[in-house]
Amino acid sequence: MTPTPSDRPTKRVSGNPATQADIALTVKQQRERQKQEKLAQYQRELAKRRRSKLVWWAVGVAAAIAVIALVVASIVFTPKPVTYDRGDGDGTAIPGVETFENTATHVEGTVAYPQTPPAGGDHNAAWLNCGIYSEPVPNENAVHSLEHGAVWITYDADAVDEAGLDAIKAKLPSSYVLLSPHEGLDAPVVMSAWNAQLKLDGPDDERIEDFLDAYWRSQSVPEPNAACTGAIDGPGKQS
Missing domain, CATH: 3.40.30 (Glutaredoxin)
Incomplete structure (x- = not known):
């Protein structure tokens, strides 16, 4: 007896369009799509790392410039130390001595x-x-x-x-x-x-x-070239 249409088995069909598309794809196509998704994810992560490196590079350059500026400023604005030649102990020509x-x-x-x-x-x-x-x-x-x-x-x-x-x-x-x-x-x-x-x-x-x-550091004193450190400090020593 010929089966009626109502007696024939029906093909199961998913109501989700994405699922239907997955079913329709061949195994090869599915692998290719997974490959492309992984490649896209890798490219996104690579771009993220590049942006991070660029930020740190910019921060490093800015810090280096700041350090260089501080060094230059310290050289330019720090007063030069005052120096005198050792005196001969004769200042009688100075008015008032x-x-x-x-x-x-x-x-x-x-x-x-x-x-x-x-x-x-x-x-x-x-x-x-x-x-x-x-x-x-x-x-x-x-x-x-x-x-x-x-x-x-x-x-x-x-x-x-x-x-x-x-x-x-x-x-x-x-x-x-x-x-x-x-x-x-x-x-x-x-x-x-x-x-x-x-x-x-x-x-x-x-x-x-x-x-x-x-x-200053006269050679005419009783003990020329003797030390002026290594003994005692008085009250209120600042430097």
């Missing part, structure tokens, strides 16, 4: 000096480390530094302000110099070396450099 004859014996205790601040004389066996001090320092130790060729610049704290101190500091060498306030001065600024002294009207006095030229 006074000279003395002081002894150079190591003693203990407090010393009564004929000059204020002292410009030589008996002193403590330990010298004062050279540098900048914000408080008065012991005379007996500072004088020992003078014996080694240092120059001691003292100032009246009531007469010299911060701007004035900065003006003095800008003229100082990096070693063999003391800067500190001192009580009982009869001038705003007083410069002392071994057996020599100069009283100044203020921190802008041009004779500061002249005195340093004549007496």
Whole structure:
């Protein structure tokens, strides 16, 4: 008996168009499509990595430029260190310089000096480390530094302000110099070396450099070339 249309098996058909398309594709076509999808994904990831590398490269270049700019700025704007030749210990041609004859014996205790601040004389066996001090320092130790060729610049704290101190500091060498306030001065600024002294009207006095030229690291002191570090710090040591 011939089967009727209602008795014939029906072909199963998916209602999802994407599924129907998958069924319609051959195995070879499906593999090819998968291959193309993987290739597209790889290209997307590759492009992403390239963009990331480009960003990091740009950041690295910007950082390098910033570092170079900082180095150049530090070279251009950092003040050059002040240097002086070793003096010969003769500053008598400088207007206002006074000279003395002081002894150079190591003693203990407090010393009564004929000059204020002292410009030589008996002193403590330990010298004062050279540098900048914000408080008065012991005379007996500072004088020992003078014996080694240092120059001691003292100032009246009531007469010299911060701007004035900065003006003095800008003229100082990096070693063999003391800067500190001192009580009982009869001038705003007083410069002392071994057996020599100069009283100044203020921190802008041009004779500061002249005195340093004549007496800084003088070879005429009792102990030329002796150290100005490695001993003791006074109160208020800043540098």
